Amino acid sequence: MSKLLISATVNGDAQQFLCDSGATLLDALRDELGLTGSKEGCGSGDCGACTVVLDGQMVCSCLVLAAEAEGRTVNTIEGVAEGSELHPVQRKFLEKGALQCGFCTPGFIVASKALLDHNPDPSESEVRYWLAGNLCRCTGYDKIVRAVLDAAAELRQERVPA
Amino acid sequence: MARVQPMSPFAEQFFGGAQLLDVAAGNLFALVDALDAIGPGFGENAGMRVAFAVDGTMQTDWSAPLPADADVMVFPRVAGG
Amino acid sequence: MNAPQDKTAFRPAYRVIGTRPVRPDGVDKVTGKAIYGPDFVASGMLQGAILRSPHPHARIRSINTKKAEALPGVKAVITGADFPGLAALEVAVGESSGNIKHVGRNCMAHEKVLYAGHAVAAVAATSSVIAEEALALIEVDYEVLPYVLTIDEALAADAPLLHDDIFTQGLDPKPTKPSNAALRFTIGRGDPDAALKGAHTVISGTYSALPVHQGYIEPHACVASWNADGQAQIWASSQGAFMIRSLTAAILGIALADIRVTPLEIGGGFGGKTTVYLEPVAMLLSRKTGRPVRLTMSRGDVFRASGPAPGGTMDIQLGADADGTITGVVMEFKLLGGAYPGSDTHPGAMSALAHYNIANSRVTGWDVLCNMASTAAYRAPGAPQTIFPVESCIDELAMKLGIDPIDLRLKNAVKPGDVGVMGMAAGEIGYVECLEAAKAHPHYSAPLGPNQGRGVAGGTWGNYGGPSTAVVSVSEDGSVLVTTGNPDIGGSRASMAIMAAETLQIPYEKVRVTITDTSSIGYSMLTGGSRTTFATGKAVIEACEQVIATLCQRAAAMWGVDAEQTEWRDGAVYCLSGDKQGSSLTMGQIAAKAGFSGGPISAEVSLNAQGFLPAFGVHICDTEVDPETGNVSVLRYTVVQDVGTAIHPDYVEGQMQGGAAQGIGWALNEGYVFDKDGRVDNPGFLDYRMPVCSDLPMIDTVMVEKPNPAHPYGVKGVGEVPIVPPLGAVGNAVSRAIGIRMHDLPLTPDRVYAAIKARA
Numbered sequence A: 001m002s003k004l005l006i007s008a009t010v011n012g013d014a015q016q017f018l019c020d021s022g023a024t025l026l027d028a029l030r031d032e033l034g035l036t037g038s039k040e041g042c043g044s045g046d047c048g049a050c051t052v053v054l055d056g057q058m059v060c061s062c063l064v065l066a067a068e069a070e071g072r073t074v075n076t077i078e079g080v081a082e083g084s085e086l087h088p089v090q091r092k093f094l095e096k097g098a099l100q101c102g103f104c105t106p107g108f109i110v111a112s113k114a115l116l117d118h119n120p121d122p123s124e125s126e127v128r129y130w131l132a133g134n135l136c137r138c139t140g141y142d143k144i145v146r147a148v149l150d151a152a153a154e155l156r157q158e159r160v161p162a
Numbered sequence B: 001m002a003r004v005q006p007m008s009p010f011a012e013q014f015f016g017g018a019q020l021l022d023v024a025a026g027n028l029f030a031l032v033d034a035l036d037a038i039g040p041g042f043g044e045n046a047g048m049r050v051a052f053a054v055d056g057t058m059q060t061d062w063s064a065p066l067p068a069d070a071d072v073m074v075f076p077r078v079a080g081g
Numbered sequence C: 001m002n003a004p005q006d007k008t009a010f011r012p013a014y015r016v017i018g019t020r021p022v023r024p025d026g027v028d029k030v031t032g033k034a035i036y037g038p039d040f041v042a043s044g045m046l047q048g049a050i051l052r053s054p055h056p057h058a059r060i061r062s063i064n065t066k067k068a069e070a071l072p073g074v075k076a077v078i079t080g081a082d083f084p085g086l087a088a089l090e091v092a093v094g095e096s097s098g099n100i101k102h103v104g105r106n107c108m109a110h111e112k113v114l115y116a117g118h119a120v121a122a123v124a125a126t127s128s129v130i131a132e133e134a135l136a137l138i139e140v141d142y143e144v145l146p147y148v149l150t151i152d153e154a155l156a157a158d159a160p161l162l163h164d165d166i167f168t169q170g171l172d173p174k175p176t177k178p179s180n181a182a183l184r185f186t187i188g189r190g191d192p193d194a195a196l197k198g199a200h201t202v203i204s205g206t207y208s209a210l211p212v213h214q215g216y217i218e219p220h221a222c223v224a225s226w227n228a229d230g231q232a233q234i235w236a237s238s239q240g241a242f243m244i245r246s247l248t249a250a251i252l253g254i255a256l257a258d259i260r261v262t263p264l265e266i267g268g269g270f271g272g273k274t275t276v277y278l279e280p281v282a283m284l285l286s287r288k289t290g291r292p293v294r295l296t297m298s299r300g301d302v303f304r305a306s307g308p309a310p311g312g313t314m315d316i317q318l319g320a321d322a323d324g325t326i327t328g329v330v331m332e333f334k335l336l337g338g339a340y341p342g343s344d345t346h347p348g349a350m351s352a353l354a355h356y357n358i359a360n361s362r363v364t365g366w367d368v369l370c371n372m373a374s375t376a377a378y379r380a381p382g383a384p385q386t387i388f389p390v391e392s393c394i395d396e397l398a399m400k401l402g403i404d405p406i407d408l409r410l411k412n413a414v415k416p417g418d419v420g421v422m423g424m425a426a427g428e429i430g431y432v433e434c435l436e437a438a439k440a441h442p443h444y445s446a447p448l449g450p451n452q453g454r455g456v457a458g459g460t461w462g463n464y465g466g467p468s469t470a471v472v473s474v475s476e477d478g479s480v481l482v483t484t485g486n487p488d489i490g491g492s493r494a495s496m497a498i499m500a501a502e503t504l505q506i507p508y509e510k511v512r513v514t515i516t517d518t519s520s521i522g523y524s525m526l527t528g529g530s531r532t533t534f535a536t537g538k539a540v541i542e543a544c545e546q547v548i549a550t551l552c553q554r555a556a557a558m559w560g561v562d563a564e565q566t567e568w569r570d571g572a573v574y575c576l577s578g579d580k581q582g583s584s585l586t587m588g589q590i591a592a593k594a595g596f597s598g599g600p601i602s603a604e605v606s607l608n609a610q611g612f613l614p615a616f617g618v619h620i621c622d623t624e625v626d627p628e629t630g631n632v633s634v635l636r637y638t639v640v641q642d643v644g645t646a647i648h649p650d651y652v653e654g655q656m657q658g659g660a661a662q663g664i665g666w667a668l669n670e671g672y673v674f675d676k677d678g679r680v681d682n683p684g685f686l687d688y689r690m691p692v693c694s695d696l697p698m699i700d701t702v703m704v705e706k707p708n709p710a711h712p713y714g715v716k717g718v719g720e721v722p723i724v725p726p727l728g729a730v731g732n733a734v735s736r737a738i739g740i741r742m743h744d745l746p747l748t749p750d751r752v753y754a755a756i757k758a759r760a
């Protein structure tokens, strides 16, 4: 079976990779591009550990074919920080102790950033419903929700012109 | 003499259901040997399956000296998560 | 939202302990850099895949691997026959090594498969696609056997037997016929039958819970590389690299020093990663191919073939005086251990009544085998299942006698000095303090609306200590390295760094923590049993104390005084007498001169930690039941727990909240369902429904700090007990909301609706 050559913009960089026609975007990110920050918890769209942003849209990369990324823009957990500057969501996760094992964390951070990009002032229940596709077995979600609400507040502060 | 109380399932498995055994031993290593003489096979099990309480406190250091008239409970070791 | 509350009345003043610094491994984990089990890549690595039985019980007549081997890209195929150990162990086993035989056969079936999902063959190939194709080419000839999946089926007189060499342990006289009941265990004291006869009120019932999965989000994964010279390396995520080493070495019959296991970051375990599934298989594939081999479980494999926690049935009778004093309890429970003898029966029986001081009791537990994956530990193994009926009966008793449920528990609660069923006097335990804190919490007195109910439940777990090793080294610039062999599953690097910084009286940021491989440090028991902060923490503290002693000697030598004339303060040595009196040398100043005195400054401490104490918790849960659908919503939840001393409160609260969420899932949604062919019918997160973010409220925490005198900083294990009370707390809340006692978990909408209907 011959492989497909795919060109896509990944975390701002032009990338090319080879993949089987049946390979998922998650497989390609992890195995071809070495971006193992996106995790496979289920492979069926039920845990959110593989969450990435594809052309501005939050998706489970285990449900997207790698070939579908052709010509598109993919943003993963590895691209959330600006250089060595953590995104406020990442910083708040650390400050609030919002991770234990950390395996779900990349998915939560990508999903939370996507929420705040689109709704800068979510209520607690908006946060909870937005993140309902991301499973965390360690934390009971309490500290995750607090971290996201705190990050939202901080981002709103930043946006206020001085 | 230490007063040894083997609990289920060791009492049935090695000591014919005995609830109380008097054993002379200077520490738990010696006690395990003595119990193995009474109930052959106990010693081999002790390493993996048995926990000891001496005078009401869990003791996992078998080399610690055993008080002359210690009360020793022999019960199943339990695993945590 | 309620702000977390701390109860710190008992605690001495610390500088670092009790603060909430960012964990040392934090940045790697929020940026995707951390390497977990499925992320590791070795040079020249092959991809492995495992063929699993579709039948819950079958004899393997033959396996033909020829076609698979012929597929281009396939480098090796193995079956049970390639495990020389499996047959040999069968001959060699006494009782004690039965355990290893079972672990080995659980990794790869030998002659019989015991559950749908049991491994029968494995392949290594140049890609996972080819490996999967090869699996389809392996021909297994099964003689399908009848199977058992419930307690009644397993214990029926003519039940098909899983093992013909398992005789019920704990029966007198010894049985002569093999049985699916692997163990009967009884614990008790006094005369419970007489106590029940003479009781003012007797509450009784039959309760049940389903098997549930630990549900860690990271599937099992490993890479193994076994060289021709006999030396091997394994990279895997687990709760203990030393555990992987000992089990793999025993199954394969190789020397411990020949296997070096490197722990990768672990994506959750909760007890489920305290055994091996893949490592021995990957090792054999590697030996056959001469290349490193990766094996990974799919989520379906995780549900089908890795350890659920046992479900079971629990019969209970509880008698009390008119004033609420519990006078006698008789309880018998049967747990479904799965394909091999399970581990939950002993701790389940020992935990069931351990939080109350009851003069007359008898608790009998049975470990019952069935054609489901072998159960593994799950957070306080056995205790949630056995404490659920106890806490339900106490709730019922409180209602019947018109006593406040917390007051009723206070009346019977175990206190320091009370002698338990095992003849041991309770140490500095804090159940009473937890109950008092729960009673004082605003949640407990908040008003309830229609269709709402409030449940309270307590619980306990024994915790553990045991063997651990830690190394503390002072670098030439005075910064400090702490090394341990305990995988960091929920922030333990941070708590090790905090305890080291506290002991050395230096800032937290000056301490860095590494979790190292099995060839680089002395043995540590696995991260489990809520033992790491207690036992490995003790080793870290002692190593820091040795380092301080060395630093004082070196400084004394530099000043020409006795070490007694020096004092350690604020991370420096001070001279107390002589002409240098008042001078000080920092760690950096002394360490820079280490090469001119006794050499590098470091200490390795190995110990066998004694003096651990059990943990206690009290949970309060408010639920609302929709009478039209039977759906239960958790409106408010509070966890009160005696935590000893909270080293890093965020991660202590995190354990409390996470354990509560798992318990809520067990109570409301989770459970194994089997199809008509005996296969797990819900082997994915869509149908095995764990709580998601929108299912839960904030989980309030109250940390009661009653220090453990046997630990320098008062640490008690905190990780496991939080999963114990929720089954009762949720059950009691729902029972009170609908006015009907609910006995069977999970409390799914159909069950709750049926109960409401049946009354109407």
Ligand code: FES
Binding pocket: A039, A040, A041, A042, A043, A044, A045, A046, A047, A048, A049, A050, A051, A060, A061, A062, A063
């Ligand atoms: S791995 Fe994609 S949703 Fe779970």
Ligand code: FES
Binding pocket: A098, A099, A100, A101, A102, A103, A104, A105, A135, A136, A137, A138, A139, C217, C267, C268
């Ligand atoms: S932190 Fe472990 S799954 Fe979320």
